Amino acid sequence: MTHSITALIHHPYIAPAGFDAPQPGVFKASTVFFPSVAAMRSREWKDKSAYTYGLHGTPTTYALEERLCSLEGGSQCLLAPSGLAAVALVALALLKQGDEVLMPDNVYGPNKALAEGELRGWGISHRYYNPLEPADLAAKMSPRTRLVWVEAAGSVTLEFPDLPALLHIAKQGGALVALDNTWGAGLAFKPFDLIPGQQPVLGVDISAHALTKYPSGGGDVLMGSVITRDAGLHLQLKLAHMRMGLGVGANDAEAVLRALPSIALRYRAHDEATRTLARWCRTRPEFSQVLHPAMPDSPGHNNWKVLCKEGLGGAAGLLSVMIDARFSQVQVDAFCDALRLFRLGYSWGGPISLVVPYDLATMRSEWPSYLTQGTLVRFAIGLEDVEDLQADIAQALHAMV
Numbered sequence: 001m002t003h004s005i006t007a008l009i010h011h012p013y014i015a016p017a018g019f020d021a022p023q024p025g026v027f028k029a030s031t032v033f034f035p036s037v038a039a040m041r042s043r044e045w046k047d048k049s050a051y052t053y054g055l056h057g058t059p060t061t062y063a064l065e066e067r068l069c070s071l072e073g074g075s076q077c078l079l080a081p082s083g084l085a086a087v088a089l090v091a092l093a094l095l096k097q098g099d100e101v102l103m104p105d106n107v108y109g110p111n112k113a114l115a116e117g118e119l120r121g122w123g124i125s126h127r128y129y130n131p132l133e134p135a136d137l138a139a140k141m142s143p144r145t146r147l148v149w150v151e152a153a154g155s156v157t158l159e160f161p162d163l164p165a166l167l168h169i170a171k172q173g174g175a176l177v178a179l180d181n182t183w184g185a186g187l188a189f190k191p192f193d194l195i196p197g198q199q200p201v202l203g204v205d206i207s208a209h210a211l212t213k214y215p216s217g218g219g220d221v222l223m224g225s226v227i228t229r230d231a232g233l234h235l236q237l238k239l240a241h242m243r244m245g246l247g248v249g250a251n252d253a254e255a256v257l258r259a260l261p262s263i264a265l266r267y268r269a270h271d272e273a274t275r276t277l278a279r280w281c282r283t284r285p286e287f288s289q290v291l292h293p294a295m296p297d298s299p300g301h302n303n304w305k306v307l308c309k310e311g312l313g314g315a316a317g318l319l320s321v322m323i324d325a326r327f328s329q330v331q332v333d334a335f336c337d338a339l340r341l342f343r344l345g346y347s348w349g350g351p352i353s354l355v356v357p358y359d360l361a362t363m364r365s366e367w368p369s370y371l372t373q374g375t376l377v378r379f380a381i382g383l384e385d386v387e388d389l390q391a392d393i394a395q396a397l398h399a400m401v
């Protein structure tokens with residue numbers, strides 16, 4: 001090679017192998033090289049034994065997938081560009097025209113929107129079941145039910161369902177069970193082995209997880225995962241994942257790899273502070289109900305106790321309050337605006353506490369009988385000092401009078 005610009009591009013130096021350090025490297029590629037045409041033709045990427053194209057995996061994404069499998073107790077993992085993309089992948093890979101999907105009425109809202117939009121347009125029907133009434137799920141199962149979503153605790157209202165009962169019903173009806181495991185994060189309970197030690201093992205078929213929340217921990221990454229234990233099911237998801245071109249950026253994968261070692265510590269810290277605030281909120285007359293699975297009168301508390309308290313112990317960092325119906329929407333908005341440490345913003349799992357007022361009536365098929373009337377406000381508790389957070393809520397409540 002005579003020209004230095006060509007030598008610069010085709011540089012012969014190869015760093016020695018064996019670099020070993022706390023964090024895995026960040027490998028960035030669309031193109032991956034093959035040593036020969038024969039290698040190009042025969043290379044198999046599906047079992048992660050090799051590399052063919054950046055979209056199909058790099059050492060960075062393989063490393064993240066394996067660590068997430070360890071966290072959740074699964075065997076195979078796919079990464080998607082957001083939690084919602086992971087949820088959508090499950091539906092798009094597994095449902096076909098004429099199938100029905102059942103979801104709890106408190107499922108993550110955009111999952112409902114997908115069912116009401118694209119899935120309906122493709123001839124896939126959906127129905128919502130009461131997350132606290134397994135008999136309601138049983139009544140809605142039909143030969144067309146291909147997929148049953150479960151979520152524990154449910155989005156925004158945080159009811160904790162009887163997961164083992166829901167799983168038995170769905171499996172008896174021949175449906176696959178997909179869990180949105182964002183709240184539990186693999187730390188509140190083990191999705192593939194709900195009651196450790198019990199035989200036969202009772203677990204979900206698929207765990208979808210918004211890594212955007214606790215695994216990222218920073219409020220700065222969007223990513224999702226789809227974890228399975230069954231190789232055939234994983235392959236079906238993987239082929240759809242490949243055909244739809246879902247992939248994640250190496251720097252984002254590295255950010256999650258960097259945050260993962262501290263996830264259990266962060267989860268516990270969020271959890272402890274949230275319980276402290278939940279107990280205090282229960283003493284405040286402005287709140288007619290405090291929704292948090294570890295509080296004794298929160299809907300589904302006993303289910304949480306059996307699955308989580310007697311298991312790993314976790315309850316995450318979310319807390320919702322029903323602001324008494326005597327306060328107007330204007331007053332509730334004034335309360336949220338008056339908060340100083342709690343910032344107005346969606347999502348959760350990062351260091352900064354967040355607050356969102358929800359219009360629950362527009363989110364549910366019917367107002368749940370176990371909820372009081374009022375306006376629901378959800379807090380996502382960050383990593384600030386809990387006394388400061390409590391003082392912030394207390395001062396903002398003055399804005400409501």
Ligand SMILES: *Cc1c(COP(=O)(O)O)cnc(C)c1O
Binds near residue numbers: 084085180222
């Ligand atoms: C945030 C969230 C998602 C979606 O994650 P994104 O990365 O924001 O798309 C899915 N499910 C639940 C329960 C969530 O809280």
